[in-house]
Structure formats: structure tokens, C-alpha cells
Amino acid sequence: MDGSVVLTVKDFLLQHILECGQCFRFEPKGEGYILIAKGKLLYVNQEGDCLTLACNLQEYKDLWQSYFDMERDYGQIKLTLSEKDRHLKAAITEKHGIRLLRQEPWEMLISFIISQTKQIPQIKHLIEVLSKGYGDRISQEGERVYYAFPTAEQLKKASIEDLRGLKVGFRAPYIWEATQKVASGEINLDALEQMAYLEAREVLMSIKGVGQKVADCVLLFAYGKYEVFPTDVWVKRVIEHYYFGKDTKMEEIHTFAQSYFGDYAGFAQQYLFYHARDNKIGK
DNA sequence: AGCCAGGCACCGC
């Protein structure tokens, strides 16, 4: 697929979108980024409000328009959230170019199982290792070869011991179980789309190794359930710092944030998370 | 060298 699509964008900054922690399969290249999603490689770059995607118009409409959540008015979301309080407003001002990508459920599930007690560069590394071991080869640029994230069917070839060999550590049986359940159809990820938040969350949490936080990340980043507020250590620290002023239990922070941020909790979470991590709030 | 990292399961009370 060659050609290119050039768009004028607003409330959109590639750096913020990719570096804010929701996405793991990208790397800086030249003036822009290479990213891998939906079994494709895409080169994108942005100069000011001009975004260029190295694909044809059909591919843009079929794949990338929804991936980048292009149809949503982030100006309105940011305005609404900015009225909540000065802390959130400051985070939004700093990280003004964030958009929530609509990524693939299966990839998000495995990615966030991997994410527990790991830092982002290591998460990215393990996802690359899984892709290289079990995914389709999709592109080559000189020395560099790119691989799609493996399907559940492909990853099913890996035993728990194989996975351990890839250095996923204690996550090996978790990844294995998730793969079995999805590949066998015992869990139908497509069905979660229609389910209410808590119902979908229960399905995901029936997989060993998937707790509230991992489930919430999948529901927010893959299913667009924007009322979800994934609460991890960074979010805990930033909420404690700005809203409680003292050590507070995870569950209490989650309950507070869900009701305080309401339908836009997921967006608020991402502005706060990126802000907190970038500024080491609470560390 | 020891501590900690986008958590979670499991154990004891």
C-alpha cells in the first residue's frame, strides 16, 4: 500500500498520543514514527497541524481513522474536564495532544497482562519478542524486520515453558491461560463490545492474572469504554497528591475517580497518568 | 547490593 494521506488535525500530537503509555508498538523514525497495529506497519509524521500517513485513502478509512479516534471532538472533552479543577486543567494543558487510540482487544489483553510490575521499555520489549516469535512477518526496511502481534491461534503454539524461555517470568501461565481461553472460544472478545462495563470486566477477570487494573486498561484502550478509570500506582500517586493529600487505598481512589470524573473518567486518567509519570509526581 | 517496577494470586487472620 503506497500513497499518502495528508490531514489537518487539532487536539492531536503524535508524541503525546504514542508516549502517553497506552500504546507499545511504535518507534521514532526520521521526523515521525513507525507504528504497528492491525497487522500493518504505518509511518506517520506530523508538522504542526499537518499529519501525514504513509498509506492510501482506503486504508486510512478502513484502519487508521478509527484507530486514531479521528471523529471525536477532544476540544469539547478537554473543556469539560478542565472545568473540574485546576489540577486536571494543568495536566490537560501540558498533555493537550492526547487521544485515546482504539486498539485491538486481544493485543491489549496480552500487553497489559505483561505490564504488571514492568516498566514501559520492558513491556515494549516483551511484546516485540512475542511478535517476533509467533506473529506474521509484515515488513522489512533494510536490516529491520517487523512482525505483527500474534493472533491467539498463533500464540497457542507456545507452551508455558516456551513462554518462560522468552523471559516473561511469572506471567507465563497467565499469558498461556488467556491464549487458551480466547483461542478455544471459551472467551469471545468480540462479545465484550456490547456488554456493560462491569459485566465485561468480570469476563476478563475470569482469566488468571487479569485483575481490575488490567481489565480496566483493556476496556478503555480496546473497547472505548470511556467511563473506566484504570487505577495503577502512578494514578494512585497523582490522585493522592492532588486530591487526598495522604496515603489512600487503591479502591477508594478508584471509587472517587469514577464518580468525580464521570463519563470522561478514562480521558482524565490518561491526562493524569502521563502528567504524573512525566513529572514523577509523588515519587 | 538491594530496591523497585502500569499487579495479581494466595495466605493467614
Place this chain on the structure above:
DNA sequence: GCGGTGCATGGC
């Protein structure tokens, strides 16, 4: 229920 602890691996 609630709090504490072990867990693989790697970076600092």
C-alpha cells in the same frame, strides 16, 4: 474482608 508476601526479570 483485610493486610502482607512472593513472584521473574532487568535497570538503576
